Amino acid sequence: MTGLTGPILTVEDLRVRYGRVEAVRGVSFDAAAGELVTLVGANGAGKSSIINAVSGLVRPRGGRILFEGRDITRTPAHRLVRSGLVQVPEGRQILATLTVEENLRLGAPRRAGIGEVYGRFPVLAERRRSPAGTLSGGEQQMLAIGRALVARPRLILLDEPSMGLAPRIVDEVFGVIGEIRSSGTTVVLVEQNARRALRAADHGYILASGEIVHSGPAAELLGDDRVVQAYLGVET
Amino acid sequence: MDVQQLLNGLFVGSIYALFAIGFTLVFGVLDRLNLAHPAVFTVAAFVGIELVAVGGLSIWAALPVVFVVGGLLGLVIEQVAFRPLKGRADAHFAGLISSIALAGMFIALLQWRYGPDTKRFPAESFPETTYKVLGAQVTGVQVAILLITIVLAVGLHLLVGRTRLGRSMRATAENPTAARVVGVNVDRVSATTLAISSALGAVAGALFAMNVNSAQLGMGGAIELKGLAVIVVGGMASLPGALVGGLLLGLAEVFTVQYIGSSWRDLVAFGLLFLILVVRPQGLFGTRKVREV
Ligand SMILES: Nc1ncnc2c1ncn2[C@@H]1O[C@H](COP(=O)(O)OP(=O)(O)OP(=O)(O)O)[C@@H](O)[C@H]1O
Ligand SMILES: [Mg+2]
Numbered sequence: 001m002t003g004l005t006g007p008i009l010t011v012e013d014l015r016v017r018y019g020r021v022e023a024v025r026g027v028s029f030d031a032a033a034g035e036l037v038t039l040v041g042a043n044g045a046g047k048s049s050i051i052n053a054v055s056g057l058v059r060p061r062g063g064r065i066l067f068e069g070r071d072i073t074r075t076p077a078h079r080l081v082r083s084g085l086v087q088v089p090e091g092r093q094i095l096a097t098l099t100v101e102e103n104l105r106l107g108a109p110r111r112a113g114i115g116e117v118y119g120r121f122p123v124l125a126e127r128r129r130s131p132a133g134t135l136s137g138g139e140q141q142m143l144a145i146g147r148a149l150v151a152r153p154r155l156i157l158l159d160e161p162s163m164g165l166a167p168r169i170v171d172e173v174f175g176v177i178g179e180i181r182s183s184g185t186t187v188v189l190v191e192q193n194a195r196r197a198l199r200a201a202d203h204g205y206i207l208a209s210g211e212i213v214h215s216g217p218a219a220e221l222l223g224d225d226r227v228v229q230a231y232l233g234v235e236t
Numbered sequence: 237m238d239v240q241q242l243l244n245g246l247f248v249g250s251i252y253a254l255f256a257i258g259f260t261l262v263f264g265v266l267d268r269l270n271l272a273h274p275a276v277f278t279v280a281a282f283v284g285i286e287l288v289a290v291g292g293l294s295i296w297a298a299l300p301v302v303f304v305v306g307g308l309l310g311l312v313i314e315q316v317a318f319r320p321l322k323g324r325a326d327a328h329f330a331g332l333i334s335s336i337a338l339a340g341m342f343i344a345l346l347q348w349r350y351g352p353d354t355k356r357f358p359a360e361s362f363p364e365t366t367y368k369v370l371g372a373q374v375t376g377v378q379v380a381i382l383l384i385t386i387v388l389a390v391g392l393h394l395l396v397g398r399t400r401l402g403r404s405m406r407a408t409a410e411n412p413t414a415a416r417v418v419g420v421n422v423d424r425v426s427a428t429t430l431a432i433s434s435a436l437g438a439v440a441g442a443l444f445a446m447n448v449n450s451a452q453l454g455m456g457g458a459i460e461l462k463g464l465a466v467i468v469v470g471g472m473a474s475l476p477g478a479l480v481g482g483l484l485l486g487l488a489e490v491f492t493v494q495y496i497g498s499s500w501r502d503l504v505a506f507g508l509l510f511l512i513l514v515v516r517p518q519g520l521f522g523t524r525k526v527r528e529v
Contacts, residue, residue, distance in 0.1 A: 081419030093414035
């Protein structure tokens with residue numbers, strides 16, 4: 001790995017608009033190499049817009065995005081995937097008509113990464129020839145994560161990976177996220193399940209209406225009564 | 237059953253099939269109807285004749301050149317008719333119109349270059365030998381039409397099913413955003429798809445001109461409707477459907493002319509296609525596509 005002096009990801013004053021809708025209004029945050037950073041916020045807070053801008057799917061209206069010190073503000077998604085920045089999109093977006101293996105090969109520049117993913121997710125190896133649309137929701141989420149990992153990214157952005165999954169599967173997903181992070185990959189995690197995400201994270205940013213309203217070490221945010229009452233709701 | 241007519245139907249039908257395969261490829265992968273496709277078919281016929289008549293190439297050497305010219309035209313179509321409109325909410329309709337406009341420009345350029353008259357290959361261009369197949373007479377050109385269609389159709393099938401490009405094409409067909417997420421360069425897939433489609437349409441045009449030894453400015457208009465009918469009957473976006481649909485249309489036409497009369501050709505052929513759609517609205521090979529929201 002390069003001798004990084006600054007953060008692996010820096011987002012400065014990011015702005016995203018869709019026509020008249022201002023989805024992200026000047027958001028700044030960063031992630032140090034090896035960290036797990038989480039962006040939490042309610043429906044429509046602008047979480048996915050930030051993830052999509054960072055991963056090159058949406059063109060920002062303003063601001064700057066740096067990855068490993070390089071300006072990637074206008075770099076298209078396919079170039080970012082090759083240079084080690086991938087996202088696991090909201091709703092998984094697996095390609096249902098392609099087989100499991102074809103989904104993985106789409107993300108893989110070389111075949112080597114696929115074996116590693118099969119090692120980590122044996123269920124994907126078993127179902128490698130099946131159309132991905134026939135997998136269960138949890139398996140599809142593993143495929144979506146696996147498909148991001150075959151590119152051997154240095155930064156992975158996960159957009160609500162626990163959405164729509166049974167509690168047991170959610171535990172499994174968070175387990176995998178922990179492993180990804182322990183393997184040295186930087187993780188940016190977006191969640192509506194804020195409490196859970198903050199427990200897993202080093203740093204947290206709380207978003208509301210396209211702006212960051214609180215930020216800090218995740219443990220501090222969890223310990224801050226104002227934050228807990230306003231944004232995290234009652235412990236369940 | 238008349239073997240000669242059966243074979244004639246297969247030869248014409250494979251040209252329709254080749255044309256329709258290219259047509260439906262763009263529809264299936266990019267979800268766009270490229271109405272400049274018939275113009276590529278026409279341009280290729282004239283270019284093929286020019287390559288033989290003026291360039292001195294044999295008809296066999298002209299075909300690969302026509303294939304490449306078609307591919308380049310496909311890139312032009314993508315850049316001019318589709319790429320600039322891709323972000324628009326009405327990109328479907330806008331692309332339809334701009335591809336019609338580009339087709340008009342291609343035909344205008346042909347007319348400027350070659351005038352309005354029918355063009356033919358020089359007299360000695362075609363091999364003299366004919367073959368006997370089950371009592372029917374078959375020319376070398378006809379054999380070539382069938383073989384080239386088979387090779388190109390099988391080649392495309394393997395490309396789409398087995399290669400990285402093919403996976404990217406199928407991913408783009410299913411969900412362009414998801415394809416971009418995993419690193420597919422969707423713009424490049426679009427350009428490549430149009431290039432391949434147009435290369436196939438171009439070869440179809442040159443083969444058509446060889447089969448009837450003539451090229452006319454209006455030839456694209458005649459095949460345009462047939463191509464659309466074939467891809468609807470085959471099942472929109474189905475490559476095997478386009479192949480089978482094209483062959484069926486060729487056979488229907490030839491047998492109608494033989495047994496009913498040439499003025500009935502279009503009525504019977506399109507009537508049959510219509511009937512197929514009544515029985516199978518999704519087309520022969522179509523699956524009722526349910527797109528996820
Ligand atoms: N393609 C789009 N066109 C128009 N408006 C959009 C588009 N995508 C998002 N928006 C709007 O931008 C705002 C932010 O949306 P975004 O998807 O980024 O929020 P989010 O925090 O990810 O929400 P969720 O928790 O529901 O996923 C919302 O008001 C949304 O309606
Ligand atoms: Mg979202």
